[in-house]
Amino acid sequence: MSRQKIATKTDPAHTLVIGCGMIAREVLAVKQQFGLNHLDLTCLPAEFHFYPDRIAPAMDKAIGDARAEGYEHIVVGYADCGTGGHLDAVCEKHGVERLAGPHCFAFYQGNDRFMASGDADMLAFYMTDFLCRQFDAFFIRPLGLDRHPELIKDYFGNYEKLIYLAQTDDPELDSVAENAAKLLGLTYEKRATGYGDLTAFLRTANGPRP
Structure with missing residues (x-):
């Protein structure tokens, strides 16, 4: 799992975006455009686009790891992305929000x-x-x-x-x-x-x- 972080250590006021590697560049572009300096970013592998069954288990672990690092505020930079609702179950388990929609092709268009x-x-x-x-x-x-x-x-x-x-x-x-x-x-x-x-x-x- 690749990590692109804004802060050198966990800041309790920061929000961690755990996203798909396919949208990492876009997350950082939005962050820069709107001065969202409270956002940190970590990404799951982009190749999960081909293996959607890996997304939910990896996200479950990533959220757990982020909590252990001290992040209180976490959002999921994925739509359902072929997980068949399993990603929603992980989000509900941890009390976090994900991007609405079935996949990035939908949320990019709106x-x-x-x-x-x-x-x-x-x-x-x-x-x-x-x-x-x-x-x-x-x-x-x-x-x-x-x-x-x-x-x-x-x-x-x-x-x-x-x-x-x-x-x-x-x-x-x-x-x-x-x-x-x-x-x-x-x-x-x-x-x-x-x-x-x-x-x-x-x-x-x-x-x-x-």
Whole structure:
């Protein structure tokens, strides 16, 4: 578990965000943008995106460890993320709050917007800034597509479009997403979402903050 901390030792006035490694950069960006210096950050491995059954047990341990370190205020930087309610059970056990929604693709757009577009996006393959940066590491090499491109249809044949949910305005990431759509044979769409519901969640973590 990687740790990115703001304070050199636990400050009882600080709130610890235990988040997914896939949103670490975005959490820190929101913190800097709004001067949320009371937030500390620790992350579970980003690869849990592929192993959602590992999230709840790891979060249970991470919260316990954080309590032992002296953190009184903790929030969970995950949506349900495929845990089937098991993460909610962990949050309830420890009395902590998590990000609302089924996954980051929903809260980046805003959960209300995601729900409203559910039918239209049913066959969409989503990418984020993180997934653009890690496209080769998370998709091409693990799926063997660099060695067996003929498998693309097997893995992605049921998708119709690739939707890039852009947290930032970065032409290089846009190019990665657009090229990925071409590679996978999908229609391309970009949505500039910013940080979506993540911003409000962090700004109000454990009560109103600056």
